[in-house]
Amino acid sequence: MASSTSNTVYDIFQSMDSGAPSSSTAAAARAWLEQHSQSLGLFANGKFVCPVGRRTHAVTDSKGGTVCSLVCAEDEDISSCASSAAAGFKAWGELSGHRRAKVLLRLASTLQRYTQCVSELCDLCQSPCPPSALVRLAQYYAGWAQLRDTLMPEWTPRGVIAVVVSEDCSFYSIWIKVFPALAMGNAVIVVPGAKLAPPALLLAQLFMEAGLPAGALSVVTGDGSVGAKVAQNNQISYLTYSGSQQDGEVFSKQTAGWGLPLSVCLSVSAMCPFIIFESADLDSAVDAVIEAAFKKNKDWQWVLFVQESVLDSVSARLKVRMAGLKCVSLPCESDRSRVDAAVQEAVQQGATLIQSSSPPASGALYPPTALCGLAPPSSAAVSPPPGPLLPILSFRSAAEGAALSNRTPHGQAASIWTEDLTLALETAKSLCVGSVWVNSHSVTDPSFPQCGRRDSGNCTDGGREGLYQYLRPSVSPSLTRSTPASLDYATFGTAASKFMVPEGFDPSSVPRSCFQYVGGKLCKADSGSSRTVQSPGGAVLAHCPDGGRKDVRNAVEAALKVQPGWMKKSPAARALSLYSLSDNLEKRKLDMATSIHAQTGISIEEAEKEVEISITRLSDWAARCDKQTGGMLLLPQTGSALSAPEALGVVGVVLPDTKPLLSLVSLLGAAVSVGNAVIMVPSEKHPLPALDFIQVLQASDIPAGLVSVITGGRNQLTHALANHSEIHAVWYWGSMEGCQFLQHTCCSPLKHLWLHCEEEKAKDGGKYWSHPSPSVQEEMWREAVVWKSVWIPTA
Structure with missing residues (x-):
């Protein structure tokens, strides 16, 4: 029989305290440690x-x-x-x-x-x-x-x-x-x-x-x-x-x-949204948020978003459930001052304080604390300190709730609480996170892909999708090991382009002036400068724009306007656009072959073969649009889980010197087929096939601004792509110094990187681009997507 001083089950239930801690002496673990002294x-x-x-x-x-x-x-x-x-x-x-x-x-x-x-x-x-x-x-x-x-x-x-x-x-x-x-x-x-x-x-x-x-x-x-x-x-x-x-x-x-x-x-x-709609089972939702937000060893920092019509009800339930909860230890005693400062600032800004008990005078313990009624710009909501703090914000409509949730810099996970399945799925689709739990939280299984977004990471763990980071196509050479160069990251790509004085100028042939393609329009570089394009024999073929940071910024602004609408289009609609692009390229195949021949010096037969493969490659990407769409996961627990690929956003692509047309259409097709916008930087040495391809883009029904083509110095444009916060991924074919610069620079804000040393890729004469292996296109497709998984309990 329990002693008179012990808490009964009823007492524990009323106070919501945990039961007595285990009295285990960890004998097995200590015995193993003793074996190793x-x-x-x-x-x-x-x-x-x-x-x-x-x-x-x-x-x-x-x-x-x-x-x-x-x-x-x-x-x-x-x-x-x-x-x-x-x-x-x-x-x-x-x-x-x-x-x-x-x-x-x-x-x-x-x-x-x-x-x-x-x-x-x-x-x-x-x-x-x-x-x-x-x-x-x-x-x-x-x-x-x-x-x-x-x-x-x-x-x-x-x-x-x-x-x-x-x-x-x-x-x-x-x-x-x-x-x-x-x-x-x-x-x-x-x-x-x-x-x-x-x-x-x-x-x-x-x-x-x-x-x-x-x-x-x-x-x-x-x-x-x-x-x-x-x-x-x-x-x-x-x-x-x-x-x-x-x-x-x-x-x-x-x-x-x-x-x-x-x-x-x-x-x-990472900050993760916990969203409670008015259609939720409020008691279950409040119990879950307390379990998620106030446990000692939590993986994420939860922020609670409550629909305005039920905010008072949720606050009242929180006050009852939190009464008597024990203090939680902070990661370290030095975090105590940060927690106190955040709570004090929130109260001064008008937040309502809900605490399980009064905070101890000092030490690394702090009571579970909810800050109700915070404004979205509040520092406690934007960057809450580590500890048992729960910022609470309100929203009116489902769209507003999703928009507020997407304002966090991280995109790790979210929990949605509602009895309306349609609302849950629509909200899950609009959230920029990798994992979503409906009426549950923190459920894990190795079959459940977990993919970081934005500042939460650039890898996918779990499921078949998580296996590919540990594999590479057999036909694709790996990145060559090297020693870091003595690189000045502050000045990389900032040097002005050198003016080239062509030799053997023939006054009888005037080189043509080319334009780049930004926002659906032909235009000169913002700087007004041009670069000389030469044939392998040294003859001047054309003058192309010398693009820079401002041109990249204009291209990103145009891409951000059109990319969300393109991503929402049905896969079948995107496929039709890519088929039209392939058809228009076929109509101009002789002109494109001539351009490749004049620019690179390869035979006209080889150039025609490259164009033919490019036409087929665009058709391949069109056919793939609605063929790889994720599916339902098989789980050992009760419930259902869905996994689907989503677009990265805006992708910057620095193209190689080899196969200037085939490499362009291969990567362009991979990016736009899944809903991305793309900014293409053609080969600095062989830009003309990409510039001639602009006419193919103009004749197709690809939305204006979805694809931009900017010519100029590779290092200068790489620098501009790396430092733009709204570019979500960079695919790079270039020097080892360029790879090093991108790895050093693209970690804040974090970007998805796909890096290749051009010297290594050029050794195979461009065979990688025309290789018939399905793994080549599979690799490109997987680099163009991130994964979202949605867990829906059924019992």
């Missing part, structure tokens, strides 16, 4: 390695006690680990998909045997993760390991993948990247934050027990600089980072110029 080293070549003479740092539990110490890896440790990973990749990649699947399935069984130890170690290190979620990951990606060779026959693993995760991320965020990378046949080096390292090392050991080849999975521990050091190793082929926006920006700049593709997930402290 509470001093954990690296995990490399299939075993624990404790190099001597290294710095160490301590991992502490929630009470400040020491859990264990970790070794800080140095350069020679990283080099040794990368070498073993390269050997592990060879052994792991040579296995059949069936054998890789068997290893992952054995790991699922192993995890089930060690559930208690994994769970206790995660809790000790303040990185809780249910082992069942890890088991589900192993089972799900075992299936993809089995099917990769069948369903993705023309894709190949990248090699050694480095997964860098900061300690403020969840433990699950490591393995949602590691499992698919391994399933696709890559080797993985994990660089976890301090509190994530002990359970990561335990899982690496369990992988070996399941039969993973030595070196296929490594764990490197250390301070915040270790991730950048790992990226500098030439054995690494791909880099992915998870953490906060600020740390991600620093990491992107540290790794710029190393010739590494990088994807980032910046979901930590």
Whole structure:
């Protein structure tokens, strides 16, 4: 019988307090730590390695006690680990998909045997993760390991993948990247934050027990600089980072110029809208928002948007539900002043304060707090500090609610509460986020693609869509590893164009003057300057505009006006527009072939072949418009989930020198077929085929402003594209210096980057563009879309 001093179930229910904490002593986890003398080293070549003479740092539990110490890896440790990973990749990649699947399935069984130890170690290190979620990951990606060779026959693993995760991320965020990378046949080096390292090392050991080849999975521990050091190793082929926006920006700049593709997930402290409509079950919605906003370990910062007609009802329910809730610990004691300042400012601006209790005089504890009636520009609503704060804003119509929700700089996720399914789906479609939950929140499953938008990241995790970041088409060369150049980022692309004095000028032939295409109109460059275009023999063919920053700005303004309407068009309507573009190109194929021949010097037969392939390529993109549209996901839980590709927005494309027409129509078709607007920068060396293609654009029914063509210096226009905040992606074919500049610059605001070294691509003579492999067009299409997933519970 319970003692008289114990709370009854009724008392707990009335106060909404949690029950008594578990009295577990974490015996299994501590026993595992004792096996390693509470001093954990690296995990490399299939075993624990404790190099001597290294710095160490301590991992502490929630009470400040020491859990264990970790070794800080140095350069020679990283080099040794990368070498073993390269050997592990060879052994792991040579296995059949069936054998890789068997290893992952054995790991699922192993995890089930060690559930208690994994769970206790995660809790000790303040990185809780249910082992069942890890088991589900192993089972799900075992299936993809089995099917990769069948369903993705023309894709190949990248090699050694480095997964860098900061300690403020969840433990699950490591393995949602590691499992698919391994399933696709890559080797993985994990660089976890301090509190994530002990359970990561335990899982690496369990992988070996399941039969993973030595070196296929490594764990490197250390301070915040270790991730950048790992990226500098030439054995690494791909880099992915998870953490906060600020740390991600620093990491992107540290790794710029190393010739590494990088994807980032910046979901930590991302602001996510929680929208309650008047048609919602208010009691359920309020219970859910309290659970999401005030739990200790939350992945995101929620902002509550309530329809005006039910704002008072929601506020009253919040006041009742929050009464008596316990204080929540802040990430660190220094955050206390930020929280106090935000609350004080909100109250001074007229917000109504709802708190579970009075705040303690000092310390890292703070009561759950709601700030009701905030104005949208309030700093507490725009950038709330970390902690148990819930900003509350009101809206009148559904359109206004979606517009207010889209004002946040992040686009990670949203929760919608309404009993009207039509309203829920329409709102989900209009939100600029990657994941939407209807009448639920924070539901995850590896089959559920989660894609960051805007400042939340540029990668997709989960589902089939999340596999492609760890693969590349077999016919496509990877980005060449390099050493960062000594580059002045402030002056890159700002030098004025050099005036060219042509030699051997023939007064009997006057070169033609060309115009660029901006906003549906032919125009000169804003600067009024021109560049001389020469044939391979040195003869002057034409003068083309020398575009710059102002021309890019005009093109973006035109694109932003027309792109939303183009995206809303039906796929069939977009297909008809692309078919008309293909037909008009066919009508001018002789003129286009002559232009290519005069500009590049290739034979007229080769030029005609390039035009023919370009016509077919545009028809291919037209046919694809309504063929790849996502679908319904199969889930282990009750409920339904939908996943669909959406347009990125405005895409800047810097074209290569090889295949000047075919490369243009291939990338243009990929971008506009899914609803993007595009700003094309033709080859600086061979711009005339792109300028002649403008006449094809004018004769088609492509909306004015959807496609702009701006000629000029490659570096100057790359600089303009990179620094425009409304350009959402940059596809670049050019120098390694240009790739380095884009990686360094396009991390704030974050852009999707698709980078290629022109020198490497030119070695195949442009065969990449005309290659018949379906994976080439598949790669282009996937670079042109982001994914949105909608979860709808049914029970």
